[in-house]
Every structure is written in structure tokens, then in C-alpha cells.
Amino acid sequence: MLALFLLLAATPLLADMPEGDARRGQLAFGPCRTCHYPEKVVGHNNGPSLWNIFNKKVGSQAGFDYYSDALKNADFVWTPALMDVWLADPQKFLPGNMMMSLGIPDAQDRADVIEYLKTFSE
């Protein structure tokens, strides 16, 4: 139910999402590297690895033991649209989560980061 609601909530945003650029996203993703690495070879850090994150159920990266209850109890699959909502305001999206980010306010930056993350998948 929650996932359905979130998807519905995300749909209009998806239509507004600017076209992302992975090259710009590489730099915009920089601060995220305090905790997250998308490269498969690096694995988990303070936060879970972001390798192959899309189409993966939330809070389910194997071998990461530090998920908050907010993420463990959530029930949806990561899509670019949901990632956009999450990155805009993580605390609003899943209150009580432990991600150390106030979010990425700029829609273009978010689209760029998402495009960049898409390049780290099988």
C-alpha cells in the first residue's frame, strides 16, 4: 500500500524530471561518497553499496547490517522516480531513516545523480 501511494505520489514528479547527464552526475554524487560507493569492487562503507541499486527492493543490499527500521520496514523497489523523491528530501520520504543527507534540492542535480547511478549496474 505504502509503495503504491509513493508511486502515485512520484508519478507527476517523474514527468517533471529533467533529463539527467551521467558526466555531471559523477561530480554531483561526490558528497554521497562520504558513505556510499556505487563501484561493485568497493562494496559497503558507512552506507550500503549502490551497485545495481535500481530494481532492487529497498533496504536489501546483501551484507549491509546497518539499515534503519525506516528502510527495513519500507516495501518498494527502487526506481528512478522514487530515487528522485527520496533524494529531494530523505527525511520527508522515510522519516527516521539514518541517511546523513539533507537531500539534493536541485532537480537537475538529482536527475544527473540518478543517471550516473544507472551506469553502475549489470
Added chain:
Amino acid sequence: MTTDKTSLKRRALLGGLAAAPVLSTLPVSAAAARSDVKSWYASVDVVVVGSGVAGTSAAIAAGRDGARVLVLESLAKLGGSSAMSGGVVYAGGGTALQKACGIEDSVDAMRAYILAASGLYAQRDKVDLYCEQSPEHFDWLVQQGVHYEASFTNEKGLPGTTDSLYYSGSEQVHEFAQSIKPAPRGHVPGFKGWTGGRSLMEALIPSARRAGAKYLTGVNCERLIVESDGRVAGVTVQMDGETRHIRAKRGVILAAGGFIHNREMLSVYAPELAQCSVPWGNMGDQGMGIRMGMSVGGTAAQMHHGFAIMPLYLPDHVLKGIVVNERGQRFIGEDAYHAFLGHEIAFHQKGRAWLITDKTSQYGYDDYRVSEVARANSIQALEQKLGFAENALKDSVDYYNHHARKGGDPLLNKAKAYLSPIAKAPFIAYDLSVDKAFFPAHTFGGLRTNTRSEVLDAWNEPIPGLYAAGRTTAGLPVAPYIASGISVGDGSFFGRIAGSNAAGARS
């Protein structure tokens, strides 16, 4: 700030309801008068603002000394930037770990290195105390349950292995080693991976709780509350959607980190760091502790200092290239510690630099830290593409190659291992500029404190009831950063001192 305080006091003297709307329109972090506080939400001996290594070490010390301690954290997660760091503590002078690894060190050598590397900004009294008590401080960390392995590694950089002791600074570099006996002083919790900060805080926070400290999350501290005689009496906070006042009978300890995530403060105090592409640290690093301290007359120092990093290596074969500024000229030995390189670019080269490589020194793959911006079959064609003055880069490369062929670098003394002529096409330029490359930065500046961790005013007098530690203060870390572990070391050490002194203050 003083004006705010004075006018507030005057208005408060006028009394009555008029004061209330005035208080609500004050900027966040301005001081509030004790007389305006109608009721306390809670009353403890010591309030600690921030739950990182400085705040938590303060909580342990104050709790052990019998004080009732409340730690206030603005975020949902405890541990601050410390918990996200490598968790290295710079310690020496013959710590138990150094001895267990068969390493000889002395307090004098440790002090000499810190003073020599820190240069003009070193605070001699703090450095003296830190070095003299370093072996005891390391024992204290072990007593709190931090786990170290009796194992030394000679590898460069933060060990991803379980080894707990390594060279975290430039002690072995010729400039220092010729006169100061080097010793490894990076003490890192003994677990695999680079999450030593998490391991450190996973030991310290439970230890603070065992000492009786209570933690509250989701509490935004906004103002210090000040008695009419200037003594700090508590804090005004936002929690559960309400404004509340919390009394601190013996003292308030500001340990709320630096200000790398506060763009406004960065542009005022550290514009060079504001240019860097990657603010590095916990999002709670908003400068709140510094501003609260300033609002009651605390003074700050070294506000433009920070950690600016250009992580050029590894792989280290790229160090066979040369780094040039917008004049096409070299300005640093490319094998310098990456905090030295970052500092040079950010503070002395207008934030702009390029790595020039040939076939043998190029990255050879797409690296997230840097972007290729020009490629050509001759140095002249490359410098044209980069927009440099004619022959500027060519002259630099010719001069460099001339000496590199003979195995020397008279201009900047790069190590022999990285000296080889830049001669084989294709020639590639990577942009190392602060806003184009992966360029992490965080802040070192903050409130001035004495060796009792008391916050000092403009006349060097302690502000009664106010203490600070960690990156809310101007402590041991100065720019360029001299070694990993100085910041967490300084925070934990002077945090303990803040806790003990606050606990011992009069009620």
C-alpha cells in the same frame, strides 16, 4: 552580537510580555536572557551539544565525575562526522599500541613533528598538553572499549586491513625526518574496511551511557541562555515541534562540529573551501555551535582553515605526470600528501590546476575523481586546447624532462620513483580544479578555547559555564592538514577535558 545581548537585557528589564515577541524574532543562535525563561523543560548538570567524538568524550568524562549529563543531537543518528570518518586518533610518545608493535617514540619527537608541520598557527600550550598525555589518552580509549590490534603496517594511507598502527602523516618525509625521529602515530580501530569512525563511536557512545549520560536525538539547539552576570545557564532548543529551555547547572559544552554544510558561513569565513566540489562531513556540520558561542561573546580563530583534498593517487603511476596552474607552471611536488596538494590548489592557485600526463602516466581508465579535458599528440597542441599562453606548458615540460632524464627535480624535489620524462603521445590533461574534480573539504576553524576547554572572549577571559571541543573549536588541526587523526584526536582529548571541567564547576 553584544548589541543583541545588551538590547535583550534592556528589554528584559522593561519586563512583562513585551519581551516575548522580541525573543521570537531574534535570529536563531542569538543568546537568550535567563530572565526570559519562564520554565525549564529539563534540568541537568551538564548539557552537551552534539554527539560526535568530542561531545561523547565530554559526556563520558562528566558522567564519570558524577554529573548528570544530557547529550543533544540534532539528527536521527548519533556519532556526528566522527562516526563517518576513518576513526584515526593521532597518538604517540610511547602508547601501549606503539610499544606492542615494537615502535619507539617519545613525547618530544611527537611534539616536534606537530609543531614543525603545523607552522605559524600551532597552539603551543594545547600541543604540549596533547603530547604529554597522549599515552594516557590512548589507554583511556582502550578502557572505553575501543578495539585495537597490536599490528603495524607500513602501507600508505588508511589501512583497510585490521592493522591498527600506521604512518598517518608526513613524518618520514625528508623535510621532517632529517631532524625529527619519525614514528607511526595513526591509531585506528582494528577492523577490516575504512569505517573505523563507526567502530570508535560504537565503543564510546555505550561507554557514555554506562557513565550515566542520556542522549536525545532530533533536538535542534538554537540559543544559549545567559544569566544577568554573563554565566551560561542552559540552552533553548526546538524539539517535538516546540521551543523548550533546558537548564545546565554546571555548564554547556558546545561540540556541534564544523560548518562545511553551511553555505552562508562558508562564503563569509572560508570562501576557498566553499569553492570545493564536495563538502565532506556529517550534514549536522552547520556551524551552530560556533555561532551560539559567538553570540555570547566567544571569539573564533582559523576560520578559513580546513581540509581541502585533491586525491590524485592511487594509482601512483599518475604521479609521473606533472601538476600545473593556469600559467602552465608546476607549483608542488606531485607526490605530496593529497591534503598539501589540495591546499595549494584551493588557497594558492585560485582553485585551478591540471594534471598533464603522457602515455605512461595517464590514468588509463575512467576515474570518478578527475575528468579528461584535453588530449593531443604534442604538448604545444595540448596547451593550445587548454588556453595557456604560448609555450608556457612546453617550457615547463622541457625543463622538467631535462632534469627527469637525469633522475632529478631541482625545482620541487619529487621523489625519484616518480621521475620520468613526459614524452610519449598521447598527451592528456585532467582537470584538478576545485569545482571540476572530486575535491572534498571540511572546516577546522572555530571557537577559541584554552587548555581547560573553556571558551574565550575577546579579552581572553573564559566565558563562565561555557566549554567547547572538537571542530566547534580552533584546535590542533590547522591547514594544510598535517596528519590523519589530529582532528578526532583533538576532539576526544579536549572533549574529555571539557567534560571534567564542566562537571567540576560550581552549581
